Amino acid sequence: MKILNFLKIFISPLKMARYRNMSLLISICIFALFGGNIIAIPSTVYYKNHIYEYMQDNEQNSLLDFHILMNIPEENNTFQTFFTEWNCAVTNNVFSCNNYNEHPMSLITFTKENSNNEIITYNIKLIIDILPESEEVDVRFPISDAFIDLPEGEQNYLFVFYENKLLYKIPKSVPVGTVRSNTEFEILYERANGDGDFSLAAMGENSNTAGIYLSRRLAETVYYELLKLNLTFMGFVYCFFWPLILTLILWILFKKAGKLETYKEFYNIAALTSIIPILLIFAVTWFIPTALDLFIPIYSFYTMFMIYKINNSSTSINDSMLISP
Numbered sequence: 001m002k003i004l005n006f007l008k009i010f011i012s013p014l015k016m017a018r019y020r021n022m023s024l025l026i027s028i029c030i031f032a033l034f035g036g037n038i039i040a041i042p043s044t045v046y047y048k049n050h051i052y053e054y055m056q057d058n059e060q061n062s063l064l065d066f067h068i069l070m071n072i073p074e075e076n077n078t079f080q081t082f083f084t085e086w087n088c089a090v091t092n093n094v095f096s097c098n099n100y101n102e103h104p105m106s107l108i109t110f111t112k113e114n115s116n117n118e119i120i121t122y123n124i125k126l127i128i129d130i131l132p133e134s135e136e137v138d139v140r141f142p143i144s145d146a147f148i149d150l151p152e153g154e155q156n157y158l159f160v161f162y163e164n165k166l167l168y169k170i171p172k173s174v175p176v177g178t179v180r181s182n183t184e185f186e187i188l189y190e191r192a193n194g195d196g197d198f199s200l201a202a203m204g205e206n207s208n209t210a211g212i213y214l215s216r217r218l219a220e221t222v223y224y225e226l227l228k229l230n231l232t233f234m235g236f237v238y239c240f241f242w243p244l245i246l247t248l249i250l251w252i253l254f255k256k257a258g259k260l261e262t263y264k265e266f267y268n269i270a271a272l273t274s275i276i277p278i279l280l281i282f283a284v285t286w287f288i289p290t291a292l293d294l295f296i297p298i299y300s301f302y303t304m305f306m307i308y309k310i311n312n313s314s315t316s317i318n319d320s321m322l323i324s325p
Contacts, residue, residue, distance in 0.1 A: 027271035035239025069211035258311020
């Protein structure tokens with residue numbers, strides 16, 4: 001019975017109104033901790049398990065422009081011949097080459113028609129930059145010089161293979177959504193072990209399979225981390241900043257129209273009304289991750305409905321039940 005009475009607080013306007021003067025700290029904790037951190041968990045877990053499929057479905061809008069890697073012509077085998085020439089391998093997450101010479105490079109060039117029916121030339125440069133054991137000074141290839149031999153009007157991508165990490169660089173002229181263009185992304189080989197150790201042999205028989213393999217590894221690490229950060233930020237905005245704005249609007253409109261008067265009272269009610277929408281979205285997003293976007297309309301409608309019922313109730317609020325700050 002106590003549990004049932006407790007649950008009624010979140011669905012009964014009169015019972016909810018009794019807590020309109022509770023401590024603001026409780027409301028802030030509900031929004032910042034319970035809402036902002038928890039509501040995005042199902043979506044992040046879902047995308048962690050389906051990140052490559054999600055990337056394929058959204059390849060044209062990928063934050064890292066992966067569709068170029070996934071569309072390298074199958075007849076190209078530059079990846080394989082390049083690593084074979086220098087006798088390279090990744091063993092225990094360490095990249096090494098038996099025939100290593102200072103900063104060997106190779107280039108993949110192909111053309112592709114874009115959505116505007118324009119023929120675009122794409123260049124993917126490969127560089128091996130590992131430090132020979134005899135070297136006492138760590139001298140790295142300057143990334144800024146990677147494309148000095150290529151036309152600026154073309155789409156130039158870059159892969160640099162270091163001893164313990166891989167660098168992927170997006171071309172300067174490519175818009176990449178919320179991520180700044182001309183950005184470098186690095187991934188440790190030890191983190192790129194999605195379905196087995198990072199391996200050059202696993203890149204397959206041609207540059208197309210190599211591009212798909214690298215895009216999968218980047219998707220499971222860099223792309224997922226960016227998406228996770230974005231989802232967490234969205235959850236925080238939805239559950240913390242939006243209630244502040246909504247409460248301010250409702251307070252200005254209805255502070256003289258009913259039983260709720262102060263901003264604190266409106267904010268506390270808004271915190272209590274968030275529990276049901278948060279739990280609902282939390283449950284649904286395990287199966288439909290995009291349902292996170294439904295939180296704002298569901299929460300806004302429920303909050304406005306509860307405040308309307310409280311303000312227009314003909315029953316007096318039992319002030320002896322109030323929780324004071």
